[in-house]
Amino acid sequence: MxxxxxxxxxxxxxAGTAQKPHFERIGFNVIGKRMFATYLAKNNTANIFLTPNEQAIFCEMDPENIYPIPNKWGEKGATTFDLNKVPKEFVLEALLSAYNDVRK
Incomplete structure (x- = not known):
């Protein structure tokens, strides 16, 4: 967990990241650029903004606990991770991918 x-x-x-409120979530962004992840305390989930290809790979790894957000953002790669059940290594790798994509 x-x-x-x-x-x-x-x-x-x-390097160069910050957190800020994002509706009922906490958002994480590269300073001066867009967000790469959000966290929701009430159900201990994270939404990590992957590419659609990366999303497909992560969802295959654990489809019960890693899945596209059920809206337009999910179609663009936004992916929910259940932090109660997903291994830290998966989350860290997803964060790194999302961070690197925003940092470009």
């Missing part, structure tokens, strides 16, 4: 504190630590471990 990954706690909210641990997820925040992971998301902010990349």
């Amino acid at each position: 990954i706690t909210g504190e641990k997820f925040t630590e992971l998301a902010l471990s990349f």
